[in-house]
Every structure is written in structure tokens, then in C-alpha cells.
Amino acid sequence: MTGKPLLVLDRINSFYGPVQVHFDLSLTVPEKAIVCLLGGNASGKSTTMKTILGLKTPQSGHVLLEGRDITGAPTAEIVRAGISVVPEARRLFGEMTVRENLLMGAYVRADKAAIAEDYDRVLELFPRLRERLRQKAGTMSGGEQQMVAMARALMGRPKLICMDEPTMGLSPLFVDRVLELIATVNKTGVSVLMVEQNASMALRIADYGYVLQSGRIALEGPARDLLADPRIRTAYLGETIE
Amino acid sequence: MESLLSLPWFDFTISGVVIGSIYALMAVGLALIFGVANLINFAHGSVFTVGSYIGWTCAVALGLPLWATVLVVAAAGGIVGALIELLAIRPLNHQSRIAPLLATIGVGLILDQIVHIIFGANPRALPVSLPNLRFSIGSGTIGAIDITIFVTGVISALALYLFLFHSKLGMAVRATAQDGDAARQMGVGINAINMTVFGIAGALGAIAGLLVGIYYNSIDPNASFEIMLKGMVAIVIGGMSNVPGAIGGGLILGLIESYGIALFGASYRDLFAFAVLLLMLLLRPNGLFARAHAREAEPMTGTFVTRAKPVRIPAWALVAGAVLIALVPALGQPYLTQVMTNALLYALAAMSLTLVAGTLGLISIGHAALLAVGAYASALLTMAGLPVALGLVLAAAITAVLGAALTYPAFRLRGHYVAIGTLAIGEIVALVILNWTSLTHGSMGLYGIPPLELFGIPLFSTNASYWFVLALVIVFALLQMRLLSSHLGRTWRAIREDTIAAETYGVASNYYKGLAFGFAGFVAGISGAVSAHQFSYINYDTFNLLTSVLILTIVILGGLGNVTGAIVAAIIVAGLPEVFRTLAEYRMLFYGMALLLLIRFRPQGLMGSD
Numbered sequence: 095m096t097g098k099p100l101l102v103l104d105r106i107n108s109f110y111g112p113v114q115v116h117f118d119l120s121l122t123v124p125e126k127a128i129v130c131l132l133g134g135n136a137s138g139k140s141t142t143m144k145t146i147l148g149l150k151t152p153q154s155g156h157v158l159l160e161g162r163d164i165t166g167a168p169t170a171e172i173v174r175a176g177i178s179v180v181p182e183a184r185r186l187f188g189e190m191t192v193r194e195n196l197l198m199g200a201y202v203r204a205d206k207a208a209i210a211e212d213y214d215r216v217l218e219l220f221p222r223l224r225e226r227l228r229q230k231a232g233t234m235s236g237g238e239q240q241m242v243a244m245a246r247a248l249m250g251r252p253k254l255i256c257m258d259e260p261t262m263g264l265s266p267l268f269v270d271r272v273l274e275l276i277a278t279v280n281k282t283g284v285s286v287l288m289v290e291q292n293a294s295m296a297l298r299i300a301d302y303g304y305v306l307q308s309g310r311i312a313l314e315g316p317a318r319d320l321l322a323d324p325r326i327r328t329a330y331l332g333e334t335i336e
Numbered sequence: 337m338e339s340l341l342s343l344p345w346f347d348f349t350i351s352g353v354v355i356g357s358i359y360a361l362m363a364v365g366l367a368l369i370f371g372v373a374n375l376i377n378f379a380h381g382s383v384f385t386v387g388s389y390i391g392w393t394c395a396v397a398l399g400l401p402l403w404a405t406v407l408v409v410a411a412a413g414g415i416v417g418a419l420i421e422l423l424a425i426r427p428l429n430h431q432s433r434i435a436p437l438l439a440t441i442g443v444g445l446i447l448d449q450i451v452h453i454i455f456g457a458n459p460r461a462l463p464v465s466l467p468n469l470r471f472s473i474g475s476g477t478i479g480a481i482d483i484t485i486f487v488t489g490v491i492s493a494l495a496l497y498l499f500l501f502h503s504k505l506g507m508a509v510r511a512t513a514q515d516g517d518a519a520r521q522m523g524v525g526i527n528a529i530n531m532t533v534f535g536i537a538g539a540l541g542a543i544a545g546l547l548v549g550i551y552y553n554s555i556d557p558n559a560s561f562e563i564m565l566k567g568m569v570a571i572v573i574g575g576m577s578n579v580p581g582a583i584g585g586g587l588i589l590g591l592i593e594s595y596g597i598a599l600f601g602a603s604y605r606d607l608f609a610f611a612v613l614l615l616m617l618l619l620r621p622n623g624l625f626a627r628a629h630a631r632e633a634e635p636m637t638g639t640f641v642t643r644a645k646p647v648r649i650p651a652w653a654l655v656a657g658a659v660l661i662a663l664v665p666a667l668g669q670p671y672l673t674q675v676m677t678n679a680l681l682y683a684l685a686a687m688s689l690t691l692v693a694g695t696l697g698l699i700s701i702g703h704a705a706l707l708a709v710g711a712y713a714s715a716l717l718t719m720a721g722l723p724v725a726l727g728l729v730l731a732a733a734i735t736a737v738l739g740a741a742l743t744y745p746a747f748r749l750r751g752h753y754v755a756i757g758t759l760a761i762g763e764i765v766a767l768v769i770l771n772w773t774s775l776t777h778g779s780m781g782l783y784g785i786p787p788l789e790l791f792g793i794p795l796f797s798t799n800a801s802y803w804f805v806l807a808l809v810i811v812f813a814l815l816q817m818r819l820l821s822s823h824l825g826r827t828w829r830a831i832r833e834d835t836i837a838a839e840t841y842g843v844a845s846n847y848y849k850g851l852a853f854g855f856a857g858f859v860a861g862i863s864g865a866v867s868a869h870q871f872s873y874i875n876y877d878t879f880n881l882l883t884s885v886l887i888l889t890i891v892i893l894g895g896l897g898n899v900t901g902a903i904v905a906a907i908i909v910a911g912l913p914e915v916f917r918t919l920a921e922y923r924m925l926f927y928g929m930a931l932l933l934l935i936r937f938r939p940q941g942l943m944g945s946d
Contacts, residue, residue, distance in 0.1 A: 147521060173523035185518035187511045198511050201504070202523035250523075 097124030099158075100285050101146070101177070101254055106155035108141060115141045116152065117310045123254060123287050128280050130288040130296040130317070132326075133306035139289045140182065142306070143258050146287075147179060148172045160253075174202045176253035180260055184243040188232025192223055195231045195242050199249030208251070216245045219278060237268040244275055254285045261292050273299050297321045346476030348598045349591070354482050354551065356590020357489035361544040362567030363574065363582035364496060365417075365537025371513030371577030372533045376752050378440040379420055380541050381564025382447035387413045387542025388555040389455055392462050402464055406488065409546045410539040416447075417538020421531045427936055434699060435935050437752065438892070441701075441885055442935070444560060445928030451557045453922070459556040462549035485547045492540055493583060499536070500579070509533060513577055541567075561881055562606065565763065568756060569613045575623020584625065607767045613760045617753055618745055646898050646944040654900065661907075662806055665799040673798050675914040676907070677870070680805045683906035684863035685883075686890040687809075687816055687899055688856040693888070694897025695820060696852045697832030698746070698754045702762020703860065704883035705742070708769060710735040710861030711868035711879065712776060715785040724869060725790045732861035739857020740850040747849045750835075762884060769876040781875025788869045805866060809903060812859050816899050819855070828852055882924070886910065889931045895941025905942060 101123040108116045115138045123129045133139045144150035146157055151166035158164070164172050178199065187195050196216065200209045217224045220241050226234065231242055240260065247255045260276065261269045269292070277299050280286050290296035297303055297317045305313040305326070313325060320326055362384065369377045390412045394405040424439045469480040500506040512519040512529045520526055548563070549555040570589050574581025589609060596608040616623070649657075665673045689703045714731035718724050742765065746757035769776045776782070787796035788804065795804050819825055830838040831845050839845050868874050890909045894901025913926050934941070 149520065168525070169520055170523035170525055173521075179521045181518055181521055185515050185521075187514045187518065189514055190507075190510060194507055194511075197504075197507065198519070198522050198524075201508060246522075 097127055099123070100125045100127075100160060101287065102156075102158040103142070103146070104156045104158060106142075106145060106152045106157070108145060108150060108152040108155075110141075115309050116145070116155075117308075119155070119306075119309065119311060121304050121311065121314075123285050124302075125253075126280070126283055126285055127301045128276065128286045128288065128299055130290050130300040130303045131306055132290055132293045132296065132303060134291060136308075137306045138309040139306060140258065143179070143182075143256055143289060146172075146177065146256055170202050173250055173252075176251070178247035178250040178252035178255050180240075180243045180247050180255060180257040182258035183262060184239050186231040186239055186242055186246075189230060191228050192231055192234075192242055193227040195246050196223075196249050199246035200251075202250065209249070212249055212251055216248050219248070219282070220245050220275075236264050237271050240264065240268070240272050241275060244279055248279065248282075248284070252284055254287060255279065257286060257288045259290060259292075260288060261290065261295060269295060293326055294321065297326075343598050344476060345598070346474055348594045350476065350478055350482055352591035352594030353587060354485050354590070355594065356587035357486055358544050358547055358551075358586075359566050359570045359589050360583040360586025361489055361492060361540045361547070362563060363570035363586045364493070364579055365533075365540045366567045367571045367574065367577055367579050367582035368509070368513075368533040369537050370571065371579070372509060372516070373425065373436070373530050374516075375425070375436050375440070376568065376756065377420075377534075377537065378437065378564060379424075379444040379447060380440075380537065380567060381560035381562070382444040382451075383413055383416055383420075383538050383541040384545035384548075384563050385451055385555075385557060385560045386416055386447055387545030388462070388549040388559070389451055389545075389557075390542065391546035391549055392455075392460065392555055395464050396462065402466070402484075405464075406543060406546065409542045413542020413545075414535040414539035416542070418531050418535040420538070421534035424932060425530065425534070426527060431935070431939060434752070434755070435939060437755065438888070439932055439935050441888075442928040442931035444564070445882075445885065445924045445931070448557065448560050449922060449925040449928065452924070455557060457557060459554050461553050462546075462555050463553055464550045466550075481551055485551060488543065488547060492543060496536070496540075496579070505529075505532060565606075565613075565759070566609055569609045569616075571623075572613055572616045572621075572756065573624050575625055578623060578625060581623055581625045585623070588624075603771055604767075607764065607771065610760045610764045610767065614745060614757065614764070617749060617757050617760070621749075621753065646895060646901070647942075649900060649943075658806075658810060662803065665802055670798045672915065673802050675911055677798070677802045677805050678914070679907045679911035680802075680809050680903075681863050681867050681870075682887065682890060682910040683809050683903040684805075684812065684866075685860050685887045686894065686902035686906050687812060688860040688863070689887050690891045690894065690897055690899065690902045691816060691828075691856045691859075692852055693891055694895075695825065695828045695832065696849060698758070698849070699888075700743070700746075700758035700762075701755050701881075701884050701888065702758040702760070702765075703887050704879035704881065705762035705765035706735055706739050706857050706860035707864030707867065707883065708765060708874075708876070708879040709738050709857075710864030711874050712769060712782070712864075713861070714865030715782050715868045715874060716775070718786045718869070719782065719784070723791070724786055724788060728862060728865045728869075731865040732858045735861025735864070736854045736858040739860065740853040743853045744846075744850065747846050759881075759884075762881070766876050766880065776876070779875065781873060781878075782868075783873050785868050785872045785874065787872065788866065801866075801870060808862060808866070812862070813899050813903060816855075816859075820897075820899070824848070824851070882927075885931070886927055889927055889934070892934055892939075893930070893941055895943040898941065898943045901941055901943030 099122045103119055103121045106116045106119040131139060131142060141150060145152055148167045148169045156163055156165050159175055164175060187198060196213060203209055223241060223245055260272050264272060276286055288296055297320055300317040303317050303320045304311050366377060366380055369375055387409050391405055391409045394400040394408050420443050424443045425436045428436045428439055466480040466484060471478045500510055508524045509529055509532060512524060516526060570585035571582050573588055574585030592608050592612060593605050597605055664676050685707055689700060693699050710731045713734045714727040717730055718727035742761050746754055746761060749757045770778055788801050789795055795801050827843055827848050831848055835845050890905045891902055893909060894905035913923050
């Protein structure tokens, strides 16, 4: 792995009641990199997202952003520190306009001039949204909604965007578009942590990958190596990696 | 037709719009809170009452001008609302979603009692000097009061619109209402948003209280519940969390009531509201203005509070307890025995409710209606000459059938809607009793109900009726426990845990719900019937919302579904305040605090739930 570490999860153990979800989970997202966290159902992916955003406090272990401990901090503070999110299934504010959705992405910021700057920058990146600013987000197509979700995340002027299954529920055609969008976002200098079930696709654009299985990192490595690894397939058929 | 046309329709329209704008003010607050916190705020009517009394203090006691009064009332209402959120709702963040609803019932009781303590129980006048303007339009007139109320309503709506659509905080409120989790992930502080909407709702509700006081030149410390229900009907019409819908719903309700009064008379006023409520819940639960693809009815099942293992009490201890309770008359204190009789009658009612609310998971806030049906049935039958024993049994049977039939419309409802629906059904029963004068003597009530006796053996001595009621409690408690451990009990619990899953296994859930309400109706009917013979006088208000809330408090204290818990809790809740006279005076405060503290600190009840 190259680059300075931006986000570090250090030996996280988390529980829901008596059930342990994470077992010494450690991972690193370097600056300007795309990292994907692969895992099937109930592997602990969503809890990982919640832990990073401070929505779930781990029993032990630390979340570090640029070396600063943000474990269990209020979400507003974490967002302000530079982590934005594209939630699972996008979760746009469907009854609100595209413009309002974008502004919600900048909710924690108070620097009006800089927000206006980012607003223009984001619309340059996604010119299609400029024509749709007054449209209700819920009335757009799935691909357009994904665009809004990413634009909204960028409005927080993040150093890292966490994406929860960005390709879920999209047609194969759109999946390619979304991967392109992720690459576009990444080129602006933002790191991406992508949680995905769709391993082969995620690894195509990622720099580095982790495979999460029953709350443990079962496998990790440069995306290229993982893509070639036959064990990736077995992992997704639910078999245990030897 | 001639007479219909000659009615002053214009005036009825004006009063409908005026009252409707007050309902709208109430409804907007309820809708905002429902949207953001997913909660029906049963304390909202009490904020209204508090507002009307703060208005009286400003306008009459301090002599402030109207505009200043409105501002003070709004500010005070806002503070009360925000405090409700901070003290009663926020601590329940991690509890099940119906817990805060019950907490708001407790808060409402407490606020009402505080108003009672400070201002007394009687209504008082709220004269406000307005320019003596009257505009004649055709055959009708509009007065300065009408205009004041309407304009205040419009200004409030405009202010709210500006806040929601042209401020950052307002945008966050809307975002939270649409998707709370997503808003949280954007860094929106949910607590701050909740407090904001409770504050806004409080301000609008308090203003509504002031306006109603001005309109009728009267404020009433007992108005809370009724006005809350009106607001709730309005949001059900408008679509629960839909703010413009709430305004529309309020106006529609105001007009329906006004025209209804024109056609049928004022005593039917509330009946329209509840009939509309039930119809809406059944036919268009997403509201009048919802689009076809509107959100599904809330997926919350009856699951309620943290379930805890029930405390198993050995049989010898139960027997010993029963013997001890049976020995109460031996203490030679007739007053205590009477209090205990009353507590045991509550125990019967609580056993009945714990079956539907605990075992079956349908939180009913209208259970007093079943007591009323039983009481009236037995009273009327025995006054017509039937022996009391037969009257009791028939009354219980009638309540069983009516209980199942009346609540049938609520069977398809879930979560909060069950609470609203049962509440509406309960109110409809009370209103039918009030209006069916030829049968029930209306507001006069029934006098001279024969005292308890069984087959010619009089049971009206204090001790005899005590033992009789105790025997009933024991018999039905054993029967209910037997049922709970049978196949039937398991089926009820399965329906509670997951109705849809149970149905996919071939459980006809409506049939089993009917059985539960039938059994519960029988027990509640007996309780009501015996009460009627004890009191010898009943009226439509003998078993009211406070009774329902009290029974619910007992059930929660005892542990949902727990039969012995219900009995123990009935003795604590219905018995204790009567023994300590000071508590009886502040009964509502006691119940409210009990409910609030229970939900906060021991939601699984004293004895655990089953």
C-alpha cells in the first residue's frame, strides 16, 4: 500500500448485546486511495460503517482519522473532520429538491462562501444535476440518484467518502456508470472506502481490498492480486477460506 | 328541504373555518413531531391548556395587550414543549417506539394536574377586548374574533413555512422527517431537531389554547384530551407527518363538525370527529392527500417494551398471598376493605387489558369502554327486573361480543394506529352512551342500580362484596393463566411477535384477536358490571380516559401479559393513593409520575412480562 494513512481502524471489537460483530478488525485507508471492504450478508460491513461514523461505539479498539482518535465521537464532529457518507440504497431526501439534498451534505459546515464554491465545483463534476436542481430527488432515476448521493457527500468537503454498497439495486449498465463516478470523485483527491458485496466489480477500480468474514478480516491485499485470487470466489459462495 | 336551505350556512362555514384553523394549529405540531420523532404526542392537548392559562394570566391578571399575550404564550408554550422533549422523551431514545408515546400520556396527566393545582378545577372567563367589528356578508356576519383567529392562524402557518423552507434548521427538520438515519449521517443532531419541533409544536399548541379561550370567552382545565384528539383526527386526515396535510385536515374537520352541528345538533359534534377518524384509519390510513405509492402503514408490530423473564412465583406463595388478601376484612377497617374492593375491580380490568396489550400486543387506550358497556348492560338489565346474578353474566357476555365486534375495525391496524383506533372506539362508545338518551338517560346517568346479590343472597355488605370480587379475580386469573399456557396462548404470542409470519403458518389472526378481545371483554364486562352495582349510579363519564390510562399504567407496572403482576399492580396503583388521602388529591400527578418513571426505569414492569 502506498500513501499516508488517512483512516485507520485499529483492532475494533464491537457487540450487539451478547453477539460479537467485529473481532479485532483492523484496516487502513491511505490518502487518495480507493479501498474496498468486501463481505457477504451479516459479515459486519454495515456495522463497520456505523463505527466509522460514530453511530456505534466499539467495545474496544480505535478509529483514527489522520492520527486523531475519533472513536465514538458525535457524528457531526466526524463529518466536520472530513468523513462523508453515501449510505446504503443512497437514502436521498426524496421529497426535497436536488439542491436541498446537496445543501444537506454541507449541513455541518458554516463557511458560506466555501460552501457556495463547493456547490459550483460539484455541479461542474456532475453537469447533469445542474438541470435538475429544482427536481425532487425521489423522482429521479437510480443512476441520477446515485449521482446526487455522491454530490451530496462531496458537499461536506470530505477527505474520505464511505460508500455503503453503491452498486446495490442498479442495473449492470448503471453499475459501470457508478464505478466511473467513483473514479471521478477519487480523482478530485478524495479517498474512498467502499463496502461491497459485488467483489469483482469493486476490485476493478479499487487500489486495495479487504475481505470481511463473520467480523474478521479473512484476506487482504492489492486489488489486482485479490481479483486474481480464486479464494475470493469461494468467499462469496459462503465457504470458509482455509 | 326548505328548512335545510334556510339554515345560516355562511355562518356555519365561517365558524367551521375558524375552529378548523385552531385544529390546524394543533395538528401541525402533532404532524411535525410525528414526522421527526415518529411519535404521537399525547401531551399536546395539555400544552394547549397550559397555553390558555398563561394567556389568561397575561391578558386578564396582568392586563397585557393581545399582541404581547400572544408572544408570551408562544414563548412559554415553546419552552414547555422543549422541556417535554428534554425530560420525558430524550431519555427514552433507546427504548422501543411506543415507550415515548406512553411517556407523553404521563406528561399530559402531570401538566393537567399542575394547572388544576394552580388555577382550580373550574373553567374561567377569558375576556379580551377586541374592536367591536362585524362585517355583514349576505345573510351572514364575520366578527373581529373570527378575523383575529384566522389571521393568527395564517401568520403562524406562514412563519412555519418560512422556517421549514428557508432556514437551515428547517431544512434539517424536513430531512430528518424523511429519513432520520440519513440525516444523522449528514451530521444532523437528532436531539436538537427533536427539541426544535417539540418547541415549535408547543408554541403553536399554546397559541391555539389562547385563541380557543378568546373565541368561547372561556378556558377549561379539562379541555386537554378532547382538543388533542381533534388534532390527531386532523393529522390522520392529512396523513400523519404531512404538515400542509395537517392544515387541510384541521380545516376539513372544522367544517365537518360545523356542518354536522348544523344538521344534527351540537351533542353529536365529537361523534363526527371520531367517525371520521375511524373511517380514515380503515380506508385511507395514509391520509387523504397521500399519493398512491405512499408509505406503507408503519411496520411496527405490537412489540412494545423490553421483555424480561416473568418472575415465577411458587404456587404456595400465590396461595398464601390470596389468603392474606382474603383476610383484609379481618383488620376491621371498612374503608380499607372498600378501597381494596375497588382495587380488585381494577385488577379484573387490568387482567383483561394485559391479555390484549401484553399477550397479544395490541396497546388499547380505550379499555374503559368495555367497563362502560358491562356496567350499562348489567344496570339496565337488572333495572328492568332481571336478577343481579343473571345481569352480571349477561352483561359480561354482551361485553364479550361487543368487545370483539367493536374492536374488530382495529384488528388490521398496527403500532401507533392501534392506540389511536382503540382510543377512538372508546370515545365513540362514550358518546353513544351520552346520546342514546332513550336507553341510557344520556348525561343524567342511571340512578338506583340494584345492589349486589346472588340468587337472593345479599352481597352488599362491605365484606361480602369484597370476597365476591376477590373470588372473581381468582377464578378469572386461574382461567387466564390456564389459557396462556395452552395452544391458544402460544398462538396469541405468535401473533404479537409477527402477525404476518403467524398468518403464513395458517393462523387466522383476526379470529384469534377476536377470541382475545372476547375473553378480555367478558372479564372487563364483569368488572364494569360489578362496579355499577357497587356504585348504584353510573353515567357516561364514570369510565373515562383516565380510567383507561390507569388500567394501562397498572398493566405496565405489573409487566405486560403478566396476570399476577396485573393484580399486584392494581393493588399498588388503585389502592395506595386512596389509603394516603393526600395522594388521592393529586391522583393524576401520581398516575402521571408513576407512568413516566416506570417507562423510564422499569419498562418491563415489576414482575416481568410474558
